[in-house]
Amino acid sequence: MEFIYAQPAWVLLALAAVGLLVIARVAARLALWLYVAFLRPAKDLRRYGAWAVVTGATDGIGLAIAFRLADAGLGLFLVGRNPDKLASVAAEIRAKHPMVPEVRTFVLDFSSKGMVADVEALKEAIRGLDVGVLVNNAGVAYPHALYFHEVDEELLHSLFRVNVEGLTRVTQAVLPGMLKRKRGAILNIGSGSSAVLPSDPLNAVYSATKAYVDQFSRCLYVEYKSKGIDVQCEVPLHVATKMAPFIESSFTAPTADTYARAAVRQIGYEPRSGMLTSGSKRGKLKIESDERVEKVGHGLERNVTHTAGSGLGTD
Numbered sequence: 001m002e003f004i005y006a007q008p009a010w011v012l013l014a015l016a017a018v019g020l021l022v023i024a025r026v027a028a029r030l031a032l033w034l035y036v037a038f039l040r041p042a043k044d045l046r047r048y049g050a051w052a053v054v055t056g057a058t059d060g061i062g063l064a065i066a067f068r069l070a071d072a073g074l075g076l077f078l079v080g081r082n083p084d085k086l087a088s089v090a091a092e093i094r095a096k097h098p099m100v101p102e103v104r105t106f107v108l109d110f111s112s113k114g115m116v117a118d119v120e121a122l123k124e125a126i127r128g129l130d131v132g133v134l135v136n137n138a139g140v141a142y143p144h145a146l147y148f149h150e151v152d153e154e155l156l157h158s159l160f161r162v163n164v165e166g167l168t169r170v171t172q173a174v175l176p177g178m179l180k181r182k183r184g185a186i187l188n189i190g191s192g193s194s195a196v197l198p199s200d201p202l203n204a205v206y207s208a209t210k211a212y213v214d215q216f217s218r219c220l221y222v223e224y225k226s227k228g229i230d231v232q233c234e235v236p237l238h239v240a241t242k243m244a245p246f247i248e249s250s251f252t253a254p255t256a257d258t259y260a261r262a263a264v265r266q267i268g269y270e271p272r273s274g275m276l277t278s279g280s281k282r283g284k285l286k287i288e289s290d291e292r293v294e295k296v297g298h299g300l301e302r303n304v305t306h307t308a309g310s311g312l313g314t315d
């Protein structure tokens with residue numbers, strides 16, 4: 001302290017000014033984050049077009065987003081691999097949202113051999129529809145923590161086909177119509193495992209497929225922004241769905257419905273978006289892979305202690 005008091009007044013003033021600037025910057029960032037997360041009004045999604053295409057709409061986040069888009073007054077074109085589940089989801093949405101303009105379904109298994117032809121058929125099925133919103137949500141994950149050499153051919157194939165190729169091809173099928181109409185919003189569901197964590201050991205291929213989704217989205221954001229199309233990547237960390245049966249919903253791991261409400265409010269804004277979904281991965285893992293995660297050691301521990309959330313408004 002004596003050292004500080006011994007300094008000339010101008011040094012003390014300069015230090016105080018620097019301190020004030022730092023505090024003001026932190027406060028401004030916090031205020032902006034709070035505004036974006038809780039106060040900023042959602043866009044009127046009908047201005048993008050009358051229809052929304054949602055892949056993987058039969059469960060979890062995709063199902064919850066479909067409900068929110070019905071709330072927003074959009075017609076729904078729901079894509080899923082299971083015809084029975086699709087039919088019951090469509091019936092549920094019609095029953096709970098009688099005002100929804102229309103609900104159509106389309107069966108497409110992204111991991112099947114006929115996927116490319118099926119996406120072509122999807123392109124035909126939406127021809128003439130004013131599709132304003134595309135939600136590329138269908139995804140698969142590891143059944144549990146695996147070392148890379150343990151990932152078998154079937155899992156590898158399905159991770160590539162569903163998470164990467166399916167998403168890319170559906171985007172290619174829907175985008176030309178949006179370009180013609182000069183408006184649209186594309187929401188790709190990535191993951192905090194690639195966008196937030198510095199690495200995600202025992203989940204390498206899944207995380208790498210989501211890194212593709214993140215970068216693909218950001219490139220498209222730049223390519224198409226000036227053409228009236230908003231492309232965005234959602235980067236959730238933990239959402240309590242059947243994909244993550246070991247996660248209990250909590251403050252740091254929202255339900256699919258809570259997540260979808262937040263995600264839909266962010267459509268059309270920043271190129272990457274997420275919500276406060278961090279928490280300790282180690283604390284949440286309740287399956288036998290727990291022991292394996294322990295074995296990976298400090299690398300993982302270091303990775304999972306920071307806060308996500310963050311995706312909000314970041315670039």
Ligand SMILES: NC(=O)c1ccc[n+]([C@@H]2O[C@H](COP(=O)([O-])OP(=O)(O)OC[C@H]3O[C@@H](n4cnc5c(N)ncnc54)[C@H](OP(=O)(O)O)[C@@H]3O)[C@@H](O)[C@H]2O)c1
Nearest residue numbers: 056058059060061081109110111138139191238239241243
């Ligand atoms: N939950 C999380 O913690 C979390 C975290 C980060 C990112 N994500 C991402 O969020 C997205 C949604 O995941 P979720 O948690 O909601 O999982 P989910 O409950 O398992 O839902 C996945 C959806 O994708 C569909 N799907 C899976 N394989 C398919 C295929 N081969 N062809 C067509 N559809 C297929 C599923 O269909 P069925 O209904 O027939 O199974 C389901 O509708 C995924 O992209 C996932 O990677 C999730």
